Amino acid sequence: MAADSPFPKRLPEFSRAVDDSEDSDWDGGEDQGGDSGRLKASDARSCAMRLSPAARQELAAGDQRVLDCSTLLVGVGPTACGFLTACVLGDDAEILGLISCGFPEAGLANSLGQTALGDFNCFLYRLKCNPQVLVCHAAAPVPPADCHEFAELLLSVLDVESLDLAVLGTQPLTSFQSAEPASSLVGPLLRCLRSSAMLGQGKAAGDAVQQLEPPNLLTGLPAQLLSVCQMRRVPAAAFVAFVAEADCDGEPHRLLPPDPAAMAAFRPALACQPLRYCRPAWPPNSDRVMRLLCRQPGANGSSAYLYT
Amino acid sequence: VLSDKSIGPGKWSDYTCVLPSVSVGNVGQLAADLIISSGRLYSVGYWHSASLTPVCGPGPFGGPPCTAAELWESEQRRIVVLQLRSPVLACRRRRFLDEACNLIAECGFARVLLLASAWDSSRREPSCPSLGLAGSPGWPNPAPEGLEFESLEPERRLSGVGLAGPLFRRLAADSRPTGTALACLFCSEGDNSGHAGQLAEAVAAILGQPGLAPVPGRPLPSSWRLLYGSRPVEGLY
Numbered sequence: 001m002a003a004d005s006p007f008p009k010r011l012p013e014f015s016r017a018v019d020d021s022e023d024s025d026w027d028g029g030e031d032q033g034g035d036s037g038r039l040k041a042s043d044a045r046s047c048a049m050r051l052s053p054a055a056r057q058e059l060a061a062g063d064q065r066v067l068d069c070s071t072l073l074v075g076v077g078p079t080a081c082g083f084l085t086a087c088v089l090g091d092d093a094e095i096l097g098l099i100s101c102g103f104p105e106a107g108l109a110n111s112l113g114q115t116a117l118g119d120f121n122c123f124l125y126r127l128k129c130n131p132q133v134l135v136c137h138a139a140a141p142v143p144p145a146d147c148h149e150f151a152e153l154l155l156s157v158l159d160v161e162s163l164d165l166a167v168l169g170t171q172p173l174t175s176f177q178s179a180e181p182a183s184s185l186v187g188p189l190l191r192c193l194r195s196s197a198m199l200g201q202g203k204a205a206g207d208a209v210q211q212l213e214p215p216n217l218l219t220g221l222p223a224q225l226l227s228v229c230q231m232r233r234v235p236a237a238a239f240v241a242f243v244a245e246a247d248c249d250g251e252p253h254r255l256l257p258p259d260p261a262a263m264a265a266f267r268p269a270l271a272c273q274p275l276r277y278c279r280p281a282w283p284p285n286s287d288r289v290m291r292l293l294c295r296q297p298g299a300n301g302s303s304a305y306l307y308t
Numbered sequence: 309v310l311s312d313k314s315i316g317p318g319k320w321s322d323y324t325c326v327l328p329s330v331s332v333g334n335v336g337q338l339a340a341d342l343i344i345s346s347g348r349l350y351s352v353g354y355w356h357s358a359s360l361t362p363v364c365g366p367g368p369f370g371g372p373p374c375t376a377a378e379l380w381e382s383e384q385r386r387i388v389v390l391q392l393r394s395p396v397l398a399c400r401r402r403r404f405l406d407e408a409c410n411l412i413a414e415c416g417f418a419r420v421l422l423l424a425s426a427w428d429s430s431r432r433e434p435s436c437p438s439l440g441l442a443g444s445p446g447w448p449n450p451a452p453e454g455l456e457f458e459s460l461e462p463e464r465r466l467s468g469v470g471l472a473g474p475l476f477r478r479l480a481a482d483s484r485p486t487g488t489a490l491a492c493l494f495c496s497e498g499d500n501s502g503h504a505g506q507l508a509e510a511v512a513a514i515l516g517q518p519g520l521a522p523v524p525g526r527p528l529p530s531s532w533r534l535l536y537g538s539r540p541v542e543g544l545y
Binding site: 017144147148177214215216224227231 | 333356361366372470497530531533
């Protein structure tokens with residue numbers, strides 16, 4: 001009878017502020033959409049870290065149980081990770097460990113050499129040419145609910161008080177808010193947001209990357225890392241490239257190949273601290289770039305269109 | 309976890325905490341920004357919570373970068389604003405309530421004023437005032453003389469208020485803080501800057517702090533710039 005009603009169906013209200021799936025009758029009991037078991041799962045540890053034997057030995061040897069590191073570079077998404085691989089990470093970088101999200105510790109990769117495509121682990125490398133620099137590749141998407149734990153795990157093995165941090169990431173160009181119409185924006189755009197500690201130490205003087213203008217915001221893992229650094233007074237800089245939608249790591253269920261044009265958007269960041277300290281290479285070694293691209297699915301173009 | 313270690317237990321034992329909720333049109337959060345600006349509050353730290361969606365951006369008042377949750381204080385006015393700039397993760401709502409209640413208890417606030425907004429359609433009558441107020445047993449009459457409002461029953465479920473309702477009921481049942489009140493503005497979604505001003509004026513009246521009311525002509529927070537989009541393409545029409 002209801003389906004035959006002559007009255008039009010009332011459209012559900014929605015708000016940009018309130019999730020339209022929120023239950024207004026929720027009284028503070030179980031969380032949305034979950035029974036007690038799922039609630040426990042959501043609150044349970046969802047990220048795990050595995051370190052190499054050498055890294056574990058280094059942790060055990062020190063008084064503070066931290067890895068020897070003065071600079072941490074974090075790449076979020078395949079484009080940023082591709083850039084760090086091409087310009088910073090040498091061919092003989094040492095794998096110190098990995099962080100995995102969404103799997104219990106028992107499900108972590110058995111071998112740190114398991115760097116196959118489609119693997120959702122985030123690897124931690126040490127530069128052999130500059131052992132004080134660690135590079136973390138978070139090519140796989142890290143869900144917002146896991147960002148907090150990911151950052152805590154990553155920083156737990158480092159001496160945060162003597163650390164400089166740079167995080168590179170991408171966001172959709174369509175999310176960039178500007179007085180100009182969105183149709184007139186020409187990407188990619190590179191912006192930088194620095195913690196107060198980095199500005200206070202004068203490390204940002206003369207930097208070539210434009211500051212992130214309000215009301216734009218960082219989201220995801222770059223936001224989490226910079227927030228933690230801001231709170232803990234760590235000199236840190238987040239470089240975010242606003243790129244075309246296809247180059248972003250917005251899809252949680254697939255890894256996208258890096259786009260060389262989008263990777264080039266990060267080039268001005270090489271002149272800024274703390275990347276400048278790492279003596280990056282520009283232009284990047286062409287062989288290394290080719291190896292990086294050829295490892296990605298669909299890189300040869302033949303599988304770009306299944307039906308032609 | 310609070311970022312500033314000098315914020316110890318009971319530091320704000322005679323303060324009022326103003327806590328907005330992510331609700332219809334972000335009215336509570338916008339009002340909190342106006343209160344911070346008008347009342348000339350200063351940043352005193354951050355609240356590090358795993359229950360909030362991570363965000364980070366330029367400071368809305370030109371200062372240090374902002375994060376998902378910030379603390380702003382006015383020692384003169386004895387108020388602290390706990391500004392939330394991102395929504396609570398859907399899978400951690402109950403955890404957020406626990407964390408918020410623990411934080412309020414740890415800081416020792418004397419009173420908590422929750423700011424929220426609800427859908428206009430949830431008003432009892434169209435003729436009812438657009439401002440709704442609810443008070444706990446420790447703060448039964450939060451409205452000053454002359455303020456028009458609709459009295460809200462604590463157990464009433466309002467659509468669109470986000471977590472303000474459950475948080476109010478949790479705090480009202482707790483022995484600390486002494487008093488809890490919920491100020492809720494009924495509105496629809498659109499350009500809600502006027503609603504934020506209305507709610508901020510109500511807060512100023514409730515707390516007896518006329519200086520918290522928005523001052524005409526004062527520059528708006530930079531985070532409000534382009535809040536409702538950029539100008540349309542000239543060749544569109």
